Amino acid sequence: MNAAPAPHRRGLAQRLSEAQATIEALLSGQIDAVVDSKSATPVLLSRAQDALRQSEEQHRQIVEATTDGIMKVDALEKIVFVNGRLAEMLGYEAQQMIGMDVSTFMSASARASMVNTFARRPVGQDTLDTVLRHKGGTAISVNIAASPLVDGEGQRIGTLGMVRDVTERNKLQSQLMVSDRMASVGTLAAGVAHEINNPLAAVLGNLDYVAEILGGPARGASTSANPGRSDAWLIEEIRGPIGDALEAAARVRLIVRDLKIFSRSPSDEPKSRVNIQAVMESSLRMAWNEIRHRARLVKLYGVVPNVEANEGRLGQVFLNLIVNAAQALPEGHAEQNEIRVSTHVCDGRVVVEVSDTGAGISPEIIGRIFDAFFTTKGVGVGTGLGLAICHRIITDLDGALTVESTVGKGSTFRVVLPIPRPEAIEEAAPAVEPVPSPGRRGRILVVDDEELVLRSVKRLLSKEHDIVAIAKAKAALALCAGGESFDLILCDLMMPDMTGMDLHSELSRVAPEQASRMVFLTGGAFTVKASSFLADQAQEHLDKPFSPTTLRAVVRRHVQ
Amino acid sequence: MAKTKPKKPGAKTGLLLRLYVAGNAPNSLRAVANATAICEEYLTARYELEVIDLLKHPNRALADGIIVTPTLLRLRPLPVQRVIGNLSDTNQVLLTLAGQ
Ligand SMILES: Nc1ncnc2c1ncn2[C@@H]1O[C@H](COP(=O)(O)OP(=O)(O)O)[C@@H](O)[C@H]1O
């Protein structure tokens, strides 16, 4: 081994220059290890540095990757550090913000309340909902979680703040509130529909009855069923008003039906063959108030087969598209603008289009309009959910929802739906009124707690059949149990005391043959039990309000 | 790390170099590579390059008065010369090696 020259043999100048070189090498990061001459152990610099660098890098990454803004301010409320997110939130470069006074983006009142918060809780963390000012002037709702920074002596040297942008959260919350509200409106609507249907059934039934008498056989053929026929003048006088009343009542019936469609909960969504035109008409009626001040409505219905869908959901899609079309048009120039709905078959699929001559959609945003929460409309007008929901509903049906738009010219939304297998296509044509055949005189029991319904059914049927009308299911049960027999039992489903379902199960025990002859009269809202009852037993039922024709058709089927 | 890498073994008169490094630390690896390259490229005379790992032989480092690594010592001819750092400045290394 070579003898190493002792360090002290080197000259002072040389040692100085070596010291200089060592320092330079250290500073330029060229040194890996330092020998601690006292303990004779090498201290690895590089590893320590790497570890430091790594942990620094890790922290930096965390600080920059977090979705929260982070700021550190000194005791004079000047910015010492901000991360990229906070800078972005406020519209600055992070570097620009160093040294900036907090008041630049935080109002005096917000700062005051923050100071108060901290005065109450000088240690630990506290949060504060407040508003920050973007460089461009807009207000940003934020939640700040701030912790005081203290030095070794417990002296307050600044504040560390985590700033969360809650604009989205607030939006979501109000969104939830909207859907909550929609859900309760739905429940309410179903309830109202039910309440209205009972009296409405009576109104329609009685009006139909009167109209029948008025427009009945030639005058003078007086029967006991049409008193007042002798007074020709009176008949002429009331024919018009009765007609109007009938029309109005029919409209109420449509409105109630619309309410029912739009109040169904998404969980029970049975699909069936749906007549597109009928659904579109119902949606147009609902949106009519939005449309009429803004545009002419043009309807081009081609002949299209029924599609397999949930009626309510499809109605929701059309309604959304129509309302969007209307909202794209200014109010008050109805004659200059047009909303056009059309249906046709193309390439073996059903195509439904909703077009408007409105503002159109710019290419920059057209890719985002189907995104949930994307809206260009103000608070309270748009939720940004409409198209997203439409898209989901249509995709669920194996269909497609597309858009074409020209800025300044207008937009066309196109719903394309598959045509169900041919063998399964139902009759699309409306039920043709069968020619009434005289048939035999039947014996019919009507059970309904609504006196008005009882009376109108009785009135409509008593010419051709013997009607027993009873308001209580218990009495009806007693009658049947006592050996009375009927060709048909028309029974309300929902009744206090004993329901139609209860009557059915009792009858199944004591008079099964009679139970099989029950047809249920149903109002708007079903309980879960009621709808599964109807589904399970494949029970025949008649929706209130029913037309005399439908009622007579049912009766005819049972009284052969 | 290998203790010696005599390029032209047996010579007692040529250049004697000793490089102190710290394991596989980045600057140390660089210094070894640089030293080898410089020797092969520029040193026409006989030379001997010894690489010593400070982590394995701390006492030798102390004996040679090493404070930091990498450090390259020119032990022969005298006087002893030192280059500190990863030897990336070839000119400076050559100047020192040629120094009187
Ligand atoms: N017919 C249309 N004409 C112009 N823009 C439309 C039309 N339909 C939708 N849009 C644009 O798409 C966005 C999203 O629509 P939507 O999901 O229904 O939400 P919202 O109507 O609540 O804003 C609208 O804010 C609007 O910018």
Ligand SMILES: [Mg+2]
């Ligand atoms: Mg919308």
